[in-house]
């Protein structure tokens with residue numbers, strides 16, 4: 623029975639998992655859970671992801687949530703070709719890189735989505751948050767450039783764990799016109815990684831979701847904004863995302879979201 627990866631094509635966490643499975647030649651289906659973000663998720667998804675988050679993996683009776691734990695399971699279950707380097711020091715380095723991208727870096731792109739797609743701030747506040755995001759993104763890309771060093775790949779001599787852990791987020795920055803500048807080592811690496819079939823596939827799925835008949839996408843976003851206004855759609859303000867918006871000057875976005883009931887935190891898991 624093929625694997626199921628509960629997915630959202632724009633989710634960087636889900637993109638990591640799909641890239642890993644494709645690199646290992648493991649077939650999978652990637653359904654979009656109904657009403658993701660509405661709080662009313664479907665039972666099959668809920669049982670796989672009690673947090674109500676994508677990705678979640680279903681392998682027969684086994685259900686795994688959290689992209690990093692799913693990647694570790696994939697590497698254990700299908701060891702060839704290995705995505706993690708062999709030596710313990712490099713393996714630890716890959717895991718640190720992934721953790722930084724999943725937390726500190728992702729929060730910036732998430733914050734920009736709150737501004738651009740969900741209209742969470744206007745005027746001076748929007749300008750302040752955008753400026754902070756721009757500065758932080760540049761600093762993190764300088765850090766990434768130092769991590770990459772003279773290597774072609776973050777994983778060393780070949781594409782692997784370090785590269786699939788970074789590419790969804792750097793592509794996310796490019797989506798907000800904050801990507802690495804042409805001619806820089808990080809931009810050259812980004813081009814190289816995006817030419818990889820496993821990455822091209824997830825980029826195409828993301829593009830079709832973002833663009834799918836731009837009128838439809840625009841209408842979809844308009845509908846979501848309406849639901850957000852009425853508190854029927856709730857964006858997840860968890861851990862590093864909440865830290866980002868408060869430290870960057872957007873506390874009022876959080877208080878307004880609490881008033882309107884259109885932000886949500888991690889629920890307790892059903893027994």
Ligand SMILES: N[C@@H](CCC(=O)N[C@@H](CS)C(=O)NCC(=O)O)C(=O)O
Pocket residue numbers: 630632633634635658659660674675676677687688689690724856857858
């Ligand atoms: N730590 C989790 C984070 C997953 C996550 O935040 N997924 C987002 C999509 S990018 C989600 O499903 N959010 C649910 C929502 O917005 O309601 C992981 O690594 O898988």
